[in-house]
Amino acid sequence: RIILNGHEKYASIGTKKSKGTKVFALAGKVVHTGLVEVPMGVTINEIVFNIGGGIKNNKEFKAVQMGGPSGGCIPASMGDLIIDYYEITKTGAIMGSGGMIVLDETTCMVDVAKFFLNFTQNESCGKCTFCRIGTKRMLEILERITAGEGKENDIEQLEDLANKIKISSLCGLGQTAPNPVLTTIKYFREEYEAHIKEKRCPAHSCVALIDYKIDTDKCTGCVLCLKKCPVDAISGKPKEPHTIHSETCIKCGICYDVCKFDAVIIT
Structure with a gap:
């Protein structure tokens, strides 16, 4: 299109210091991932929510990691930041080759x-x-x-x-x-x-800093978690609240995934 329409047409898109468009590899915790081409000057929120469709599973938007492995993380509170080479650099991240990984509340x-x-x-x-x-x-x-x-x-x-x-x-x-x-x-x-x-992972992600427990008020004693546990770290009788034994638990998360009553909690 630059050859067909001329460089002036392309340069009319974007910001004063960053002309044209940019292709981003949108990945992570968004509904729609893939390659997206946007004019310079759009905001992070426009890419995440208007193009990416928002955060998966109704989780909270936490940050974007931009610029590949040597890029940086920009918090959701800066979602209205316009994207160009200069504004991104000011945050401590880099534009790089256009990687944009969206992170949600479960990311440490x-x-x-x-x-x-x-x-x-x-x-x-x-x-x-x-x-x-x-x-x-x-x-x-x-x-x-x-x-x-x-x-x-x-x-x-x-x-x-x-x-x-x-x-x-x-x-x-x-x-x-x-x-x-x-x-x-x-x-x-x-x-x-x-x-x-505090020896605590707020995102409940770091295995060494979390524990799995069962909420006795929610547990129905369906025994599904007990049957699925690979190390027999769960005990309990059918139709009675179960217990996770932390000294045996390997924190694989299977019990959390299979519970249909949200009775397994991560602390």
Whole structure:
């Protein structure tokens, strides 16, 4: 179309600093996923709700992760942000190749940071010391935090390492690798603090920090969860409330998935 209509027509679309359109790979917890082409200047909410159809299963919109593994997370509270190269960079994320992963309330932001840092850490060529060793140290800290072994100064140490990696790395990978960590700390610091200080995962995602229990007021004693449990961690008689034994439970979540009465709760 640019060849047919000329560059002026294409440049008339978009914002003052970011002309034209952008193709995004829309993925994650939205109803409709796929490749979407939008004019520069649309908002995050327009893509998530008008094009993506909103969040699956009526969950709450939490954030979008933009820019691939070395991109960043933008909270739902900034959903009215217009999308262009400059505005996205201001948030701490990057446009990258157009990846946009939508996250809902069940997503742990600490775990998201760990997931993407694991990728970039593996991809480090090792030439720059801070990128080679710093990303490994950051990943170790995140692994401790999600395992319920976080320490008081972990957040500050992550920020310190991240900033040193960004300024001392020679290539784009090292310069952007800390972005998922820095943006999740910036916008979701309370989740890090809950993991470290309270040994609790607000999203009920980190296996080491959750427990499964049965609400005796809702349990009908249908025995479905008891039959499905792979490690026999549930006991109870038919038509009587059941019990999950935490010392045996492997937290696979099968009981939660099969219960038809919402009697299994995650704490």
